[in-house]
Amino acid sequence: MADLTIAFFSLLLPFFSLSLLVFLAFIVRPRPVKVPIKNRHVFITGGSSGIGLALAQQAASEGAKVSILARNIGRLEDAKESIRLSTGRDVAIFSADVRDYEAVKKAVEEAGPIDVLVCNQGVFVPQELETQDIEEIKFMIDVNLTGTFHLIKAALPGMKNRADRGPGSIAIISSQAGQVGIYGYTAYSASKFGLRGLAESLQQEVIGENIHVSLIFPPDTETPGFAEENKRRPQLTSILAASSGSMKADEVAKKALNGLKSGNFIVPCNFEGFFLSLATSGLSPQRSFLMAFIEVIAAGILRVVGLCFQWNWYGNIDKFLGERK
Numbered sequence: 001m002a003d004l005t006i007a008f009f010s011l012l013l014p015f016f017s018l019s020l021l022v023f024l025a026f027i028v029r030p031r032p033v034k035v036p037i038k039n040r041h042v043f044i045t046g047g048s049s050g051i052g053l054a055l056a057q058q059a060a061s062e063g064a065k066v067s068i069l070a071r072n073i074g075r076l077e078d079a080k081e082s083i084r085l086s087t088g089r090d091v092a093i094f095s096a097d098v099r100d101y102e103a104v105k106k107a108v109e110e111a112g113p114i115d116v117l118v119c120n121q122g123v124f125v126p127q128e129l130e131t132q133d134i135e136e137i138k139f140m141i142d143v144n145l146t147g148t149f150h151l152i153k154a155a156l157p158g159m160k161n162r163a164d165r166g167p168g169s170i171a172i173i174s175s176q177a178g179q180v181g182i183y184g185y186t187a188y189s190a191s192k193f194g195l196r197g198l199a200e201s202l203q204q205e206v207i208g209e210n211i212h213v214s215l216i217f218p219p220d221t222e223t224p225g226f227a228e229e230n231k232r233r234p235q236l237t238s239i240l241a242a243s244s245g246s247m248k249a250d251e252v253a254k255k256a257l258n259g260l261k262s263g264n265f266i267v268p269c270n271f272e273g274f275f276l277s278l279a280t281s282g283l284s285p286q287r288s289f290l291m292a293f294i295e296v297i298a299a300g301i302l303r304v305v306g307l308c309f310q311w312n313w314y315g316n317i318d319k320f321l322g323e324r325k
């Protein structure tokens with residue numbers, strides 16, 4: 001018996017692991033790719049604040065030609081000035097509301113063919129569904145989800161005709177609330193989960209054009225938008241979201257930029273996010289056979305870890321509701 005156990009661990013286990021690795025190396029699709037940004041046109045929505053502004057700053061400092069889009073022209077001008085001061089480079093600014101398809105189309109056409117489109121604009125007003133206004137629910141779906149449809153549809157014709165024909169990228173900023181539902185985020189989570197369906201389907205449609213889709217999943221991030229959110233966030237939302245800690249906008253932007261340059265489909269931003277992405281890998285495309293290997297090996301145990309998180313969250317909800325009664 002002991003001999004068999006030794007044989008299993010010393011011979012069979014390495015053999016099976018190696019076979020799995022080789023198998024995955026052959027089958028993972030799409031193939032790995034690198035998306036350069038130097039001297040290329042990077043178009044970032046929501047680029048006047050928070051994560052989008054940090055992205056614009058970093059892309060500009062890496063030598064990209066950057067365009068940013070948002071509604072408020074004053075804040076766009078401030079962003080342009082601060083990027084010029086910190087990087088010495090000029091960014092083009094476009095004022096438009098992503099909910100207005102014609103306005104988006106006009107801005108995108110004026111900006112010229114895009115190599116890397118970053119859909120980062122987003123609004124988040126957490127509240128329990130029962131008390132949240134229908135208008136606010138639609139607002140989140142319209143800006144976060146429908147707005148992203150508008151952008152991609154407007155940008156695709158130009159992207160297909162991009163000057164250098166090199167690998168292009170469409171990067172979408174989701175949220176960890178787009179990987180797991182969290183109390184107070186019914187509308188917001190729905191808008192962010194929707195982006196995943198959009199991204200998974202879109203990747204199959206644009207792979208033939210050498211365009212690569214990335215979905216970025218940040219945890220709570222210190223931004224002007226987050227400061228606003230905190231003024232009215234349900235306490236339970238904050239308690240559950242704290243399971244994943246918080247990051248600075250610069251750190252998230254760095255992860256997002258590295259993720260899209262590596263052509264990764266799923267881009268986690270922190271330690272917890274890495275495990276959350278493994279636990280929710282589902283049927284998403286995976287370019288790296290090593291990551292695919294980790295996903296396969298970790299699947300069972302991560303389901304147990306995920307259930308422990310749910311146990312903890314429902315415990316918190318129970319406690320909180322008990323205290324309120």
Ligand SMILES: NC(=O)C1=CN([C@@H]2O[C@H](COP(=O)(O)OP(=O)(O)OC[C@H]3O[C@@H](n4cnc5c(N)ncnc54)[C@H](OP(=O)(O)O)[C@@H]3O)[C@@H](O)[C@H]2O)C=CC1
Binds near residue numbers: 048072175219224
């Ligand atoms: N901060 C966080 O905790 C987290 C944020 N995220 C996501 O990251 C993204 C950026 O968030 P963050 O940096 O915090 O946000 P901010 O609120 O700081 O900035 C939002 C940006 O989006 C623009 N924007 C908002 N609405 C529209 C619109 N209708 N049309 C065009 N532009 C618009 C804003 O400009 P203007 O108002 O002038 O239009 C601004 O430039 C969002 O998608 C968010 O969901 C994900 C996880 C965590």
Ligand SMILES: CCCCCCCCCCCCCCCC(=O)[C@@H](N)CO
Binds near residue numbers: 124279
């Ligand atoms: C199996 C392993 C599990 C690992 C841990 C899971 C932790 C999940 C926490 C989810 C937090 C959601 C924060 C959303 C932030 C956001 O989008 C708002 N600030 C609005 O912008």
